[in-house]
Amino acid sequence: MRIDMHAETRLPEALLDGLRNARHVVVFIGAGASAESGIPTFRDALTGLWSRFDALSLATPEAFERDPALVWGWYEWRRMKVLETQPNAAHRAIAALASRVPRLSLITQNVDDLHERAGSPDVVHLHGSLGAPRCFRCSKPHAELPIPQEPEGGRRLEPPRCEHCGGPVRPGVVWFGEALPEAALHGAFEAAARCDVLLSIGTSGVVQPAALLPGIARDAGATVIEINPQPSVSSAGYAWSLCGPAGQVMPALLAQAWP
Structure with a gap:
């Protein structure tokens, strides 16, 4: 009804x-x-400095392997936007x-x-x-998140390194193609x-x-x-x-x- x-x-x-x-x-x-x-829905068009990017193309393991700094920067921007909301x-x-x-x-x-x-x-x-990052290589949780920065659209913002194996830390979200x-x-x-x-x-x-x-x-x-x-x-x-x-x-x- x-x-x-x-x-x-x-x-x-x-x-x-x-x-x-x-x-x-x-x-x-x-x-x-x-x-x-x-908080914009994932399928909303990106705005501002990130408007030239396609969210679907950034949310994959392949995108992170290809350009981890770009993908990490985008997710840090998303995390910052979340922290600005109530x-x-x-x-x-x-x-x-x-x-x-x-x-x-x-x-x-x-x-x-x-x-x-x-x-x-x-x-x-x-x-x-977004608050539960983990290592891209060994999957161990990464305890210390940096303070979110305001990366400009397309700016390379290097992800932190895993304290266990030295691999790049990835956002703790499920990407396309992942279970x-x-x-x-x-x-x-x-x-x-x-x-x-x-x-x-x-x-x-x-x-x-x-x-x-x-x-x-x-x-x-x-x-x-x-x-x-x-x-x-x-x-x-x-x-x-x-x-x-x-x-x-x-x-x-x-x-x-x-x-």
Whole structure:
């Protein structure tokens, strides 16, 4: 059922009761939630000094092998932009929701730390994190991140070296052509299969294999609630589609479920 959310919209009691009575809620997050904090989605055109580059061509292991300084510089620019932003009302509402239900699993496709800064612990990052770099050669974590710099578009910003093997340190994100972290993906699939309610927030529902999660939950008998400015390609199969910005819908959902 589609509901266009406005300030005065009263949500159906069936939806609110389902959330109140849930024993396990999965919150599945896409780029739209971070975009409301001012972080461009990955497929947005690059702007400013980086406008002549194609993001898709920089996000591969081959690109890093070919020009590690260029790729590292671009990801440092992205990390700096993330640190300049703040969690929005949706991030804070999700953190608050965790205290109102017996169990909450938070699964994100985003590589920022806005959920952690909003107070959510144990966030599952399906696509890695800008805050968790590792060695390109031996894969060991790199503990000390430098202070982000403002690299000009195309400027070579040499990555730090691994303290274990001396190899170049790479961003801790999943690049095109790489598999998602096995433990994170397995945990996400298991949570979706065992939850009572899944909130799909700010995601188009087309990026695989993460896009499988709402369907897994629905097929296991869970109620799937989509929150997006516009319905996604999969919303017709969900119980509820709440159309509006996550920063507006999530606080309203909590306020009505627990007045």
